[in-house]
Amino acid sequence: LxxxxxxxxxxxxxxxxxxxxxxxxxxxxxxxxxxxxxxxxxxxxxxxxxxxxxxxxxxxxxxxxxxxxxxxxxxxxADAAPRVEQSLSHLTSFTEDMERRGLNVTSEWLTRGVFIPSPEEVMALALSSGEQVARVARLRRAEGRPMAIERASLPTDILPDPELVSSSLYAVLERDGNRPVRALQRISAVNLGAEDAALLGVEPGTAGLRIIRTSYLPNRRVIEYTRSLYRADAYDFVAELRLGN
Ligand code: GLP
The missing domain is CATH 1.10.10.10 (Winged helix-like DNA-binding domain superfamily/Winged helix DNA-binding domain)
Structure with missing residues (x-):
């Protein structure tokens, strides 16, 4: 200086x-x-x-x-963003993943409320015509460092009042007996746009990981459609592979 x-x-x-x-x-x-x-x-x-x-x-x-x-x-x-090894075979929440590692979770609200759904949300959540959607979008931090942006959409009968989500979404679902038991997850690489990059504390265009999770109840109903952007420098995704099909 x-x-x-x-x-x-x-x-x-x-x-x-x-x-x-x-x-x-x-x-x-x-x-x-x-x-x-x-x-x-x-x-x-x-x-x-x-x-x-x-x-x-x-x-x-x-x-x-x-x-x-x-x-x-x-x-x-600050200490570097904690690099986290994340299993791809367990259906866990962000809060559980971080707390298990002894990392302190904080979230910043980006959106929290009930909205008219986009065509994508109608499709993903199989909403009926005129049905609204609950949106919960957060910047998620571990030890104060931005780790991911998560934009979750849920049917309003599953989450009638998104304001009730104070820290963990899955904790609220669990309390209401709606904890998902199965999920499909799609991971792809993206270059972060200016706005998302700023939230995640990296330069625009930096590589990120987009994760789309669709979660189901035991009765096969879809109850969560979440688009997340994870910092590529903070995550290693790990899966166990076995011979055979
Ligand atoms: C993970 C998943 C999201 C899910 C979130 C819930 O990060 N990628 O799909 O919505 O966990 O986390 P929490 O219960 O901490 O709000």
Whole structure:
């Protein structure tokens, strides 16, 4: 962060240049994981930038899960997004997967309510004409780091009040006796669009994994149609294969 030097060799608004500079410092190992960062005022005087610009850059780093701010003790480089090994043969929820690994789950609401369904939702959930759909869309974090965006759609008789989902969707389904017992899952690679990339804290165009899960009750009724985007750098999907068919 030598004064002035960094400004010329980068493009974009000043706060973006500062954010990128700090990111480079972290990527190159110059700033170690968990290391404290100088105070905003100090960064401002080191770089010659205004406090407003520095604050904006820091806020973006917090939103991306790259730094964490602790009340009273300042900002620190966050630990890397936990890389998770995920079995493809168990029907588990995000909360269960993370808690089993001792990782703390938080979710940010993107959508939560009852809507007129899209043709895709009508098909996937076999909704009848005029029936509405419950949508629960969240950015999901483990230890504060963005891991996945999950957009779930359910029939409204299964989830009449999406507001009741406070943390785990599957916990609500389980409580109502609607825990899915079977699911089909389709995984494909995507390049993340600008909006999804920003939520996941990566650059636009970064590779991600799209996972579409369709879940069933024991009576074969579809009750969940979820489109998820997972950070490709945070997941290894693992399946056991056996000879034969
Ligand atoms: C997984 C699945 C989603 C499912 C979610 C429920 O991540 N990919 O299809 O909706 O778990 O998780 P939770 O119960 O934590 O809300």
């Amino acid at each position: 030598r004064p002035g030097a960094w400004v010329e060799d980068a493009a974009g608004p000043l706060y973006v240049r500062l954010r990128k500079r700090i990111e480079q410092g972290i990527d190159s190992g110059l700033l170690a994981k968990s290391a404290p960062l100088p105070a905003e005022r100090e960064i401002a005087s080191l770089t010659g930038l205004s406090r407003v610009t520095v604050r904006r850059a820091m806020q973006e780093l917090v939103d991306r899960g790259i730094i964490v701010q602790r009340q009273g003790s300042g900002s620190f480089v």
